[in-house]
Amino acid sequence: MTTQDGSAGPGPVAGSQLRFDYIPRPGLLAITLTNLFFNLVTLTLYRFWAKTNVRRHIWSCVHINGEALEYTGRGKELFIGALIVFGVLLLPIVLLLMALQIWLGPEHPAVFIVQFGFFFIIFGLWGMAVYRARRYQLSRTLWRGIRGALVGSAWSYTGLHAGATLLAPMTLGWSTPAMNFNLQERMIGDMRFGSMPFQFSGTAGPLYGRYAIAWCLAVVIFLSVLITGGALIYAAFGNEFWAILSGLATTDSPARSNAYEDQVQSFLLIVFGMFGVVLLAWLAQSLIWPIYLAREMAVFASYTTFDRAHFRLDATAGSLFLLTLGNVLLWIFTIGIASPFIQQRTIKYMCDRLTVVGEVDLAAILQSPAPVPRSGEGLADAFDVGGI
Amino acid sequence: MDQTPARYFDGKSALERPVTIHLDLHALTISGKSISPIRWPLADLRAIDRPIPGMPFRLASKTEPDARLVIANDAFAAELVKLAPQLKGGFTVERLKRSAVFAAIALASVGLLTYLTLVLAPRLIASAMPDSWRNALGIQIESSFTEGMKVCNSPDGRAALDELARRIRENNPDLPAFTLTVYDTPAVNAFALPGGRIAVFSNLIATADTPEEVAGVVAHEIGHVANRHSEAQLVRAVGLQLLLSLASGGSGGNHLGELASVLTILQYSRDAEREADEYAQKTMTSARIDPLGLKHFFEKIQKLDGDSSILGDLGNMLSTHPVTQERIDAIKPLDGPSRPVLTPEDWATLRKICD
Numbered sequence: 084m085t086t087q088d089g090s091a092g093p094g095p096v097a098g099s100q101l102r103f104d105y106i107p108r109p110g111l112l113a114i115t116l117t118n119l120f121f122n123l124v125t126l127t128l129y130r131f132w133a134k135t136n137v138r139r140h141i142w143s144c145v146h147i148n149g150e151a152l153e154y155t156g157r158g159k160e161l162f163i164g165a166l167i168v169f170g171v172l173l174l175p176i177v178l179l180l181m182a183l184q185i186w187l188g189p190e191h192p193a194v195f196i197v198q199f200g201f202f203f204i205i206f207g208l209w210g211m212a213v214y215r216a217r218r219y220q221l222s223r224t225l226w227r228g229i230r231g232a233l234v235g236s237a238w239s240y241t242g243l244h245a246g247a248t249l250l251a252p253m254t255l256g257w258s259t260p261a262m263n264f265n266l267q268e269r270m271i272g273d274m275r276f277g278s279m280p281f282q283f284s285g286t287a288g289p290l291y292g293r294y295a296i297a298w299c300l301a302v303v304i305f306l307s308v309l310i311t312g313g314a315l316i317y318a319a320f321g322n323e324f325w326a327i328l329s330g331l332a333t334t335d336s337p338a339r340s341n342a343y344e345d346q347v348q349s350f351l352l353i354v355f356g357m358f359g360v361v362l363l364a365w366l367a368q369s370l371i372w373p374i375y376l377a378r379e380m381a382v383f384a385s386y387t388t389f390d391r392a393h394f395r396l397d398a399t400a401g402s403l404f405l406l407t408l409g410n411v412l413l414w415i416f417t418i419g420i421a422s423p424f425i426q427q428r429t430i431k432y433m434c435d436r437l438t439v440v441g442e443v444d445l446a447a448i449l450q451s452p453a454p455v456p457r458s459g460e461g462l463a464d465a466f467d468v469g470g471i
Numbered sequence: 472m473d474q475t476p477a478r479y480f481d482g483k484s485a486l487e488r489p490v491t492i493h494l495d496l497h498a499l500t501i502s503g504k505s506i507s508p509i510r511w512p513l514a515d516l517r518a519i520d521r522p523i524p525g526m527p528f529r530l531a532s533k534t535e536p537d538a539r540l541v542i543a544n545d546a547f548a549a550e551l552v553k554l555a556p557q558l559k560g561g562f563t564v565e566r567l568k569r570s571a572v573f574a575a576i577a578l579a580s581v582g583l584l585t586y587l588t589l590v591l592a593p594r595l596i597a598s599a600m601p602d603s604w605r606n607a608l609g610i611q612i613e614s615s616f617t618e619g620m621k622v623c624n625s626p627d628g629r630a631a632l633d634e635l636a637r638r639i640r641e642n643n644p645d646l647p648a649f650t651l652t653v654y655d656t657p658a659v660n661a662f663a664l665p666g667g668r669i670a671v672f673s674n675l676i677a678t679a680d681t682p683e684e685v686a687g688v689v690a691h692e693i694g695h696v697a698n699r700h701s702e703a704q705l706v707r708a709v710g711l712q713l714l715l716s717l718a719s720g721g722s723g724g725n726h727l728g729e730l731a732s733v734l735t736i737l738q739y740s741r742d743a744e745r746e747a748d749e750y751a752q753k754t755m756t757s758a759r760i761d762p763l764g765l766k767h768f769f770e771k772i773q774k775l776d777g778d779s780s781i782l783g784d785l786g787n788m789l790s791t792h793p794v795t796q797e798r799i800d801a802i803k804p805l806d807g808p809s810r811p812v813l814t815p816e817d818w819a820t821l822r823k824i825c826d
C-alpha cells in the first residue's frame with residue numbers, strides 16, 4: 084500500500100501517488116462463450132447484456148492503488164437506451180420514408196431530400212453518440228465507491244464533432260490533429276471523478292511533426308500502390324484490358340463463346356490482383372498510422388492533469404502497431420468471437436503504460452453530485468460506434 | 472475467527488479508512504478510529520465480484536449503497552459466505568428461478584411481438600389500407616420487378632385478354648377490381664400485387680394448352696387480390712425488417728432486410744395459397760369455367776420444377792406459389808356443363824399478344 088490517507092479529516096494537504104495495474108481474473112473465456120451462445124440464440128438481442136458482462140469483468144481487473152474499478156451498468160439500461168433510440172429516431176424516420184415513397188413514388192425529390200436528411204442526422208449525431216456513451220460509462224464506473232461523471236453539454240461536443248468530420252476531407256486530413264485536440268480538450272475538461280475535475284491544457288502543435296511523417300508516408304504508399312497496380316495490370320494485359328472490359332459489357336447474350344470464358348478469367352485475374360494490392364495498401368496504412376496515433380495518445384495524456392498530478396502514457400509506434408496487428412489477427416481468426424479479449428488487450432496496454440506523476444488529495448474527492456443517467460448508449464448502439 | 476482488519480470506503484469521499492470488522496450471526500459490524508461503528512445486516516450484503524481465494528473480496532450493503540468494504544482475509548471471507556450464502560455467486564436455486572422467470576417473460580414477449588408483426592398487423596393493416604395507397608404500392612412494386620421487361624400489348628391480343636377477364640367476371644359481381652398485364656419473359660409465372668394489379672408472364676400463356684388454364688391461374692391470382700395477400704405480405708416484410716433491425720442494431724438489420732425483398736413479398740404461405748385456390752374454384756364455378764384447366768396447369772408446373780434452374784428465381788411458379796399434390800387434389804370438376812373461356816380464334820390471338 085503506498086497510500087497514506089489513513090488519517091482522518093482535513094489536515095495539512097495530504098497527497099497520494101496513484102498507480103495503475105491490470106490484474107487479470109479468471110472467467111473471461113466463460114463470459115465470452117456464454118455471450119456467444121445467447122447472442123446466437125437471440126439474434127444478437129443479448130448483446131446489451133453481453134457487453135455488460137464483459138465490461139464488469141474487465142473493469143474489475145483494472146486496479147488503482149490495489150483497489151479495483153467497479154462497473155455498475157446493467158444490460159437492461161443499454162437495452163432500454165436502444166429501444167428509446169429505435170422508437171424516437173429510427174422508427175419515425177423509416178415510417179416517414181416509407182409513407183413518402185408510397186405517396187410520391189421512389190424517384191420523387193422529396194424522398195431524396197428526406198433520405199439525405201436522414202444521413203445528415205446520423206452524421207450530425209455521431210458526436211452525440213460518442214459523448215452520451217462516455218457519460219453513461221463514466222456514471223457506471225466506480226473506484227472506492229465514488230462515481231465518475233461527464234458534466235458538459237452533449238450538444239456543443241456534437242457540433243464540434245460534426246465540424247471536425249466536415250473539415251477533415253476539406254483539408255486533406257490536415258485539420259485532424261487540431262480538431263482531435265479540440266475534441267479531447269472538451270471531453271477531458273467535462274470529465275470528473277467524484278467532485279474532482281480533470282484538466283486538459285496544451286497546444287496541438289507538437290502533434291504535427293509526427294502527423295506530417297505519417298501523412299507523407301501514407302500518400303507515398305497510396306501513389307506507389309496506384310502506380311505498381313496500374314503497371315502490373317498494363318504489363319499483364321496491355322491494351323487488351325479495355326478490350327476485356329468492353330467485351331464483358333457487351334457480351335450479355337446467352338450464347339457464350341470460349342472467348343467469353345477467357346475474358347471472364349482475365350477479368351477475375353485483374354480483380355484478384357487489385358484485391359491483393361488493396362490488402363497490401365491496407366496493411367501498410369495500419370503500419371503507418373500508429374506512428375501518429377501513439378504520439379497523439381502520449382501527448383494527450385501529458386496534457387491531462389488531475390488535482391496535482393499529470394499523466395504519462397508511454398505509447399510507442401512499434402508497441403501500438405503490435406497491439407493493433409495482434410487485435411486484427413485475433414479478430415480475423417476467431418471471426419470476432421474473441422472481441423472481449425481484444426478489449427482486454429487494449430485496456431491492459433493502457434494500464435501497463437500509464438503512470439501518474441504527482442500527488443492527488445484523495446480526501447478532497449467527494450461523491451459525484453452529477454445526476455446519473457437512467458439508460459444509455461442507444462445512439463452508439465444504433466450507429467455501431469466503436470469502443471468497449 | 473470472527474474479527475479481521477479490512478478497508479472501508481464510506482461512499483462520500485475517496486479516502487480509505489482502515490477498520491476492524493466483526494462478524495456475528497446477523498450482521499457485520501465495522502469499527503475504526505475515525506468512524507463510529509456501523510452495522511451491516513448479513514441479509515443486506517451484496518458481493519461486487521464473486522469471491523476468489525487470494526483476491527480481495529469486495530462487498531456492498533443496501534444500508535449504505537455507495538459504501539464499499541474490502542476483505543483481504545480468505546478465511547474470514549469464507550466464514551462470511553457461509554453465513555450469507557447470497558454472496559457466493561454462481562448458480563443458486565433462487566437465481567435460477569429468477570433467470571427462468573426472466574427467460575419466460577422474454578420468450579413470451581418475443582413470441583407476442585413476432586405474432587403481432589407477422590400475423591396480426593399484416594392482416595389488420597392490409598384490410599385497412601386505403602385504395603390510393605394500395606394502387607401506389609402496386610405500381611411501384613410492379614415497375615421495380617418488371618424493369619427491363621417488355622409489356623405485351625398487341626391490340627388484338629389485348630382484346631382477347633379483356634374478353635378472358637370479362638368471362639371470369641360473369642356471374643361474379645363481387646369480384647374485386649383488377650388489371651391484367653402480360654410481360655414478355657421466359658419465366659412461367661403470374662403475380663398478384665397490391666391494388667389488384669396482376670402480372671402474367673408470356674411463357675405462362677405459351678405453356679398453357681387451353682384458355683381455361685390461363686383463366687384458372689388468373690382466378691387464383693384474383694383470389695390473392697380479394698384476400699389482400701400481397702398487401703399483407705408487404706406489411707409482413709416491412710415488419711420483419713423492422714424487427715430484425717431492432718434485434719441486431721441499426722446497421723446489422725439492413726443487410727438482413729435486403730433479403731426480405733420482392734421475392735419474400737410474393738412468397739405466400741400454404742394457407743394463402745389454399746385460400747386463393749378456394750376462391751378460384753368458387754369463381755370458376757359461378758362463371759362456368761372448367762376448373763380442370765387449373766388442375767392440368769398445376770400438374771404441368773409440378774413437372775417443370777425439375778428444370779427450375781434455367782428459369783431463374785422468379786421463373787418458377789413453385790418458388791412463389793408452392794404447388795403441392797394436396798392443392799391439385801383439392802380442385803374439383805364442375806357439377807354441370809362448362810362454357811368455353813375463349814373461342815379458338817381468340818385463344819390463338821391471345822397467344823400472339825407479344826408479337
Ligand SMILES: [Zn+2]
Binds near residue numbers: 792
Ligand atoms: Zn398463389
